[in-house]
Amino acid sequence: MACYDAVLLWFRRDLRLDDHAALHHALRSSGRVYPVFVFDRDILERLPAQDRRVDFIHRCVASLKADLEALGSSLVVLHDRARTAIPRLAGELGAQAVFFNHDEDPAAVARDAAVTGALQQRGRAVHDYKDVVIFERDEIQTQAGRPYGVFTPYLDAWRKKLASAGLAAYPVAPYADRLARLAPASMPTLAELGFAPADLALSAGESGARALFDDFMQRIDRYRATRDYPALKGVSYLSAHLRFGTLSVRRLAAAALARGTSGAQAWLAELAWRDFYHQVLWHRPDLAAGRAYQRAFDALPWPNPPGYLQAWCEARTGYPLVDAAMRQLNQTGYMHNRLRMVTASFLTKDLLVDWRLGEKYFAARLLDYDLAANNGGWQWAASTGCVAQPWFRIFNPVMQSQRFDPQGHFIRRYLPELAPLPDAALHAPWTLPYARQQALGVVLGRDYPAPIVDHAAMRQRALALFRAAAGGQG
DNA sequence: TTTTGAGTTGTTCGA
DNA sequence: GTCGAACAACTCAAA
Numbered sequence: 001m002a003c004y005d006a007v008l009l010w011f012r013r014d015l016r017l018d019d020h021a022a023l024h025h026a027l028r029s030s031g032r033v034y035p036v037f038v039f040d041r042d043i044l045e046r047l048p049a050q051d052r053r054v055d056f057i058h059r060c061v062a063s064l065k066a067d068l069e070a071l072g073s074s075l076v077v078l079h080d081r082a083r084t085a086i087p088r089l090a091g092e093l094g095a096q097a098v099f100f101n102h103d104e105d106p107a108a109v110a111r112d113a114a115v116t117g118a119l120q121q122r123g124r125a126v127h128d129y130k131d132v133v134i135f136e137r138d139e140i141q142t143q144a145g146r147p148y149g150v151f152t153p154y155l156d157a158w159r160k161k162l163a164s165a166g167l168a169a170y171p172v173a174p175y176a177d178r179l180a181r182l183a184p185a186s187m188p189t190l191a192e193l194g195f196a197p198a199d200l201a202l203s204a205g206e207s208g209a210r211a212l213f214d215d216f217m218q219r220i221d222r223y224r225a226t227r228d229y230p231a232l233k234g235v236s237y238l239s240a241h242l243r244f245g246t247l248s249v250r251r252l253a254a255a256a257l258a259r260g261t262s263g264a265q266a267w268l269a270e271l272a273w274r275d276f277y278h279q280v281l282w283h284r285p286d287l288a289a290g291r292a293y294q295r296a297f298d299a300l301p302w303p304n305p306p307g308y309l310q311a312w313c314e315a316r317t318g319y320p321l322v323d324a325a326m327r328q329l330n331q332t333g334y335m336h337n338r339l340r341m342v343t344a345s346f347l348t349k350d351l352l353v354d355w356r357l358g359e360k361y362f363a364a365r366l367l368d369y370d371l372a373a374n375n376g377g378w379q380w381a382a383s384t385g386c387v388a389q390p391w392f393r394i395f396n397p398v399m400q401s402q403r404f405d406p407q408g409h410f411i412r413r414y415l416p417e418l419a420p421l422p423d424a425a426l427h428a429p430w431t432l433p434y435a436r437q438q439a440l441g442v443v444l445g446r447d448y449p450a451p452i453v454d455h456a457a458m459r460q461r462a463l464a465l466f467r468a469a470a471g472g473q474g
Numbered sequence: 475t476t477t478t479g480a481g482t483t484g485t486t487c488g489a
Numbered sequence: 490g491t492c493g494a495a496c497a498a499c500t501c502a503a504a
Contacts, residue, residue, distance in 0.1 A: 142502060150481065150501055228483075273482085341483065380482085392496050393484045400484090459485090463496090470497080478504080487495085 002097065002125065004030040006180070008090050010082075010100040011037045011075075012108070014131055014245035015060040016206045017067055017172050021131035024170035026099035027178045029127075034093050034180045035068055036076040037061050038085055039193055042111070052198030052333050053367055058190050060244055063205025065187060073179035077187035083111055087118040097124055101131035101245075104278050105371045106285040131170075132245065133275045134253055135161060137282050140275075147283045149386045151276055158272045162257070167250045201332055202240055202367065209241035217255060223263035230325075230336035231409035236267065239368035240334070242274070249274075277376035280386060287375050290356045297384040300469045302354035303461075309353050311452050312346070313361055318444070318451035320426060321401035322346045324414035331414070333367035338404055344381035345395035349462040350453055355382035383466065391466035394459050401427040417447050 007030040009023050015037075017023070026033045039061075047054065065075035078085050090098055098119055103112065116126045130136045140157050141147060148154035190197055203211065216236040219226075226234025241247045253271055256264040281287055292298045311317055315326035325339035335343070340362075347358040359378040363369050379385025405411055408426035412419045418426060420440045425432050430444055430451050437443045444450045 144502080146502095148502085152481065153502055269482085338483080387481055387501085389483085390481090390496080390498095395483095396485060456486095467497090470499095476504100479502095481499105481501085485496090487493105489492085489494105 002029050002127075004096045004125075006030060006032040006034065006093060006095050007097040007099055008086070008093065008095040009033050009035045010086060010098055011035060011061075011064065012100060012245075013103055013243065014101045015057075015064050016209070016246050016248065017064070017071075018206065019170050019248035019251055020101075020172055021129040021168075021170045022099040022101045022127070023172050024175075025127060025129060026097075027172065027175035030097070031178060032180045033099075033178055034076060034089075034095060034182070035073065036078065036086070036089060037064070038082040039077070039079045039188060040082045040111075041079065042081050042083065044193060044195075047195075048364070049194060050196050050198070051364070052200060053369070054193060054195040055190055055198040056200060056202065056204055056240065056367055057244060058193070058195075059200075059204035060246055062187065063207065063246075065184075067206065068179065068182075069184050071176050071179055072181060074182035074184050075187070076182070076185070079188045079193060083114045083118070086115050087122065087124075090119060090124050091122065095124065097127060099127045099129075101129050102136065103132065104136070104282050106281070106288040109285070132249065133278050134158075134167070134249060134271065135275050136278060140279065147279060148276070149280070151273065151387060154276050154279075155269055155272050158275060159268075162253070167254050167257075169250065198333075200367075202237075202334075204246070206246050209238070209246040212237055212241065213247060213252070213255075217259070220256065220259055220267055221261045221263040224266040225263070227266070228338045228404050230328075230339055231405055231407070231413070235337060237334075239370075243368045243370050273376075274370075274373060277372040280376060281372040287379075288371055292384040293379050293386045294384050297382075297469060300384070300465065302348075303352040303465075304354055304357070305352060308351040308452065309347070309357050309361075311449075312343070312351060312353070312358070316449050316452070317346065317351075318430070318449040319346065319350075319397045319401075320408075320411045320415055320418055320429065320448075321405060322397055323449075324411045327414040329362070329365050333365060335362075335366070336410075338400075340377060341381055342395055342397060342400050344378055345389075346397050348382040349394045350397065350455055350458045352458065352461060352465065355379065355384065391470065392463060394462060396455060396459075398428045398455065415448070418442060 007026050009026045014020060061077060068075050119126055140161060226232045256268040315323040317323055322343055325335055325343045329335040344358055347353050348355050355378045359374060362374055376385060380389055383389050383391035408423050411426050420442055421429055442448060
């Protein structure tokens with residue numbers, strides 16, 4: 001292992017001190033480690049001022065800084081362009097090397113290549129590590145040495161590798177005295193970054209992540225049975241913390257493995273999905289530019305009927321489960337996984353809107369937005385992805401509503417204007433006669449939109465669209 | 475090389 | 490209301 005006097009540890013999507021690959025290696029190889037985080041102008045400039053993610057990250061960074069100060073160090077927080085700021089800071093602090101963890105987002109890959117080039121030009125070393133996922137890049141390949149394009153065999157290989165290789169651990173505490181002694185300094189406020197505070201239900205930072213993790217471990221055995229019901233507390237609610245690395249994915253996998261129950265196994269497979277999509281993006285960076293995984297579907301002539309996208313975004317489709325889900329997204333920055341499928345299917349197969357537009361909307365709204373997973377999920381729903389939903393398999397939004405929100409608890413939570421409706425009518429209010437609507441005080445077109453499309457008719461159009469495109473592959 | 479089995483999350487139709 | 494078949498045929502991954 002290299003031996004340095006002083007190095008930089010660049011935090012990015014790994015905002016924690018627990019089990020941190022790059023930090024662990026930095027501390028082991030250097031007498032002094034300077035922790036730094038950059039609010040990157042190159043990224044922030046492209047975000048709207050009300051983007052609630054910046055508030056969440058800001059809180060996580062403040063929490064990380066406080067944790068470092070408790071150890072006698074601090075965090076250098078810059079509001080700058082990482083491409084130039086990191087090499088400059090390394091020079092100012094006399095750091096001989098910069099340590100960071102991989103980020104496979106193609107924009108981050110390009111940024112890191114630029115930073116690496118600039119550092120090496122000045123004779124400084126760069127050390128980068130796998131940390132965000134369990135297995136990355138080419139670690140899991142088919143027997144033919146190709147990346148997997150089908151999840152089920154990938155999962156099989158992933159589980160085998162996990163069983164044989166085990167999970168690495170990257171402790172930080174034993175070397176904490178090598179964190180640079182830094183006096184607490186101020187960091188830019190959210191307002192100085194140009195962003196407004198958000199109404200966040202999710203507690204930030206490592207302590208917030210830990211609390212959610214402990215809570216989920218009480219429920220993980222029931223995960224398989226409850227995860228599809230948005231009204232239930234069935235899923236982990238850890239996605240945003242995984243996105244920003246306030247939790248170590250290795251700790252999560254270890255906990256699920258140790259638990260060993262059917263529910264824990266089902267959840268472990270979700271972590272494998274995350275690895276799978278990250279690996280797909282690594283091999284297909286063109287997906288980030290909106291290319292379809294199945295190139296034959298790149299030219300699919302999405303009709304994009306005027307007004308449909310906006311109605312979907314604004315929760316005005318007239319399909320209660322879809323609208324409730326979109327309100328959940330708009331109000332909280334989160335959407336239940338089952339509902340991500342329902343709304344994505346509805347936009348692409350019922351409204352015939354290009355999946356890229358839906359993906360873009362999710363990307364701007366989701367607190368847990370992760371390019372690899374979001375793109376993978378949308379392409380799956382749109383039937384353009386790897387082992388996608390077969391195109392003739394189209395969700396029926398009413399049936400999904402009846403199956404997964406039978407008592408309408410979720411719908412009533414986000415669409416209180418429909419609360420007076422009886423359970424049976426909640427999934428398809430247009431089936432109520434006008435007189436009954438009046439009696440209940442929920443009149444379609446006045447209190448809630450009439451359905452924007454007829455599912456059966458649009459299903460036929462979607463089938464025709466895909467049949468033509470699939471036939472054209474010939 | 476060829477063969478074989480399988481592919482996250484479904485819906486509709488008709489008996 | 491319940492059940493099985495049809496929806497199409499292709500690609501992936503392993504044996």
